[in-house]
Amino acid sequence: MSKVVLASLIVAGASALQMPTSRAASSRVSPVADAAAKLGRRGMLAGVASALIAAPALAEYTLPDLPYDYEALEPYIDAATMRFHHDKHHATYVANVNKALEGKPAKSILELQKDAISAGGAVRNSGGGHYNHALFWEEMGPATGKGPTGALAAKIDEAFGSFDKFKEEFSAKSAGRFGSGWCWLGVKPDGKLAIDTTPNQDNPLMDGGCETKMVPILGLDVWEHAYYLKYQNRRPEYISSWFNVVNWEKVAFNYEKYASKGQGVPF
Amino acid sequence: MLPAMRRFSTAAKYTLPDLPYDVGALEPAISAEIMTIHHAKHHNTYVTNLNAALDKYADAEAKRDVAAMVALQGAIKFNGGGHVNHSIFWTNLAPTASGGGDASHAPSVVGMIEKQWGSLDAFKTSFNAQTAAIQGSGWGWLGYDAASSSLKVATCANQDPLSMCGLVPLLGIDVWEHAYYLQYKNVRPDYLKAVWSVVNWKNVEERLAHAKPK
Numbered sequence: 156m157s158k159v160v161l162a163s164l165i166v167a168g169a170s171a172l173q174m175p176t177s178r179a180a181s182s183r184v185s186p187v188a189d190a191a192a193k194l195g196r197r198g199m200l201a202g203v204a205s206a207l208i209a210a211p212a213l214a215e216y217t218l219p220d221l222p223y224d225y226e227a228l229e230p231y232i233d234a235a236t237m238r239f240h241h242d243k244h245h246a247t248y249v250a251n252v253n254k255a256l257e258g259k260p261a262k263s264i265l266e267l268q269k270d271a272i273s274a275g276g277a278v279r280n281s282g283g284g285h286y287n288h289a290l291f292w293e294e295m296g297p298a299t300g301k302g303p304t305g306a307l308a309a310k311i312d313e314a315f316g317s318f319d320k321f322k323e324e325f326s327a328k329s330a331g332r333f334g335s336g337w338c339w340l341g342v343k344p345d346g347k348l349a350i351d352t353t354p355n356q357d358n359p360l361m362d363g364g365c366e367t368k369m370v371p372i373l374g375l376d377v378w379e380h381a382y383y384l385k386y387q388n389r390r391p392e393y394i395s396s397w398f399n400v401v402n403w404e405k406v407a408f409n410y411e412k413y414a415s416k417g418q419g420v421p422f
Numbered sequence: 423m424l425p426a427m428r429r430f431s432t433a434a435k436y437t438l439p440d441l442p443y444d445v446g447a448l449e450p451a452i453s454a455e456i457m458t459i460h461h462a463k464h465h466n467t468y469v470t471n472l473n474a475a476l477d478k479y480a481d482a483e484a485k486r487d488v489a490a491m492v493a494l495q496g497a498i499k500f501n502g503g504g505h506v507n508h509s510i511f512w513t514n515l516a517p518t519a520s521g522g523g524d525a526s527h528a529p530s531v532v533g534m535i536e537k538q539w540g541s542l543d544a545f546k547t548s549f550n551a552q553t554a555a556i557q558g559s560g561w562g563w564l565g566y567d568a569a570s571s572s573l574k575v576a577t578c579a580n581q582d583p584l585s586m587c588g589l590v591p592l593l594g595i596d597v598w599e600h601a602y603y604l605q606y607k608n609v610r611p612d613y614l615k616a617v618w619s620v621v622n623w624k625n626v627e628e629r630l631a632h633a634k635p636k
Contacts, residue, residue: 243608280557333500334580334598335558355558378558379599380608388463388600 216264218249219289219422227297231396233385241292244380248284248356251277264289265421268360283356283364287337287374289422294373294409296402306415307407314348322398325350325375329394335378340406341369342414352377360419370414373406434476438462438469439509447517451616453605461512464600468504468581475501503581507561507594514593516622523619528627531592534573549575549595550614559598562614564626565589566633590633593626 225234255277264286271279315321329338332352341359343349351367359365382393409420441461446454475497482490516522525532539545553562560579567574576587584591602613
C-alpha cells in the first residue's frame, strides 16, 4: 500500500476519534492536520477510510486548547494575560515552527526538543516556545489550595527538605533569571528532583539547553509577557501568586507516568 | 601602603537620572504609563541593584575574596548595563515638539546613513527587522565603529552594553517587553514603527560628533 494511501487511512481513522472541543479559542488547522500531528502518539489505526484525503504535511503542530477558561486562573493570572499569552504568543510559536519545518519529516513536539539547539533558529525558539507553553497550560488550573501529594511530594521533601523550601528555592531562581526565560522543576537522570532556569525558550529537554540535565515536569514562564499586564515589574509577586494555580495533581501524574521513567511529558 | 588606603571607595553611588521631559511627552508613540513604570521602576531597580552589587563587591575586595568578586560580576553586568543603556535611552528620545522624529537635526548621521544604506527609510527598515528579530530581551543599536569610521547596526541581548561589541552607542531602542507591552502587547513591530517619531536626532548627532576622532 502506498505511503500516501496508508497515511490517509490512518488520518481518517484518527479523525473519527477526534472529540469536539468547546474551550478557549484555538487555531486548529484542521482535524486532518491535527490528527496527523498526533500520529506518533496514536500509532497505526486501521480506520476505514470514508474518503481518500491527500496526505497533509506531517510537520503541522497545532495550538492546544487551554484546559480551562481564560478567567479560570484569576485573580492570580488575569484573563487578559491568558488571552494574549495563549492566543497570540503561543499561537505565533506554533505558526513559526510549522513554517520552519515545512516539508520536513514529522516529529512530535517532544521529540523535536532534543536537537533544537543544534537546529537553531525557529526550531529552537518557536519549537521550544511551543513545547514550553503546552506544558505551562497543562500544569496549571483553577486554584484548589492543594499541594503535591504521594510520590512527588516525597521526592520534593527529599530534594529540598520541605514544600516550603522548594517554593523558596524555585521563587529565588525564577526571580534571578535575568531577562526572558523559564524556571523548571525536573527529574534528573538519578531520579532526584532539581530546579534550574533556562534563557529565552530553551528547556532542559534540549541537549545543551540547561546546566542541569533533567526532564521538566513544571515550568514557570518569566518572560515579561507572562505577567506584565497585571504585575508590571513586580516579578516576585507574580511568582508567589502563580503557586496558587499549579495543578499538582497533573504535575504528579506527569511525574509518575513519564518523568520518573526518564521520559519527557508528551504533547 | 596601609590596608585602609587600599579599600575601594564606596562613595560612588549611582543615581537615577531625571527624564528630560514629562512622562506623557512621548505620546502617542510611547504611553505615559509605560514611561512612568519604565523609568521609576525598571531603571530605578537597575540603579538600586547596581549600587548594592558594588557595595558587596567592595566588601569582597576588602576581604580579598576573589571568588566572591567573580560571583558578583553577573549582577554588575546586568544592572550596570541596565543603568548605562537606559541612561542613554532617555536622551535618545524627545517629544515631537522638541524635534523628536526630525532627522534634519542630524545631517552628519543621515549623510553616513544614506551612504551606507542608500536611504534613511532603508536604514530604518533594516534596523527594525534586526531589532524585531531579537529573541527574548535585548536592544537594537545604531553604533559608531571607530575602526572603520562607519555606522553599524547591532543587537545586544539582555542589558549587555553596546561597548561589548566595540561600538560607540549613538541610538538604542529597548525591546524588552516592558518597553512596549502595556501599549503594543505582542506586536513588537508596531512599537518599532512608532518609536521613530520620537527619536531625538539632535542627540544622535551629538553622540556621533563626540565619538568621531577630533
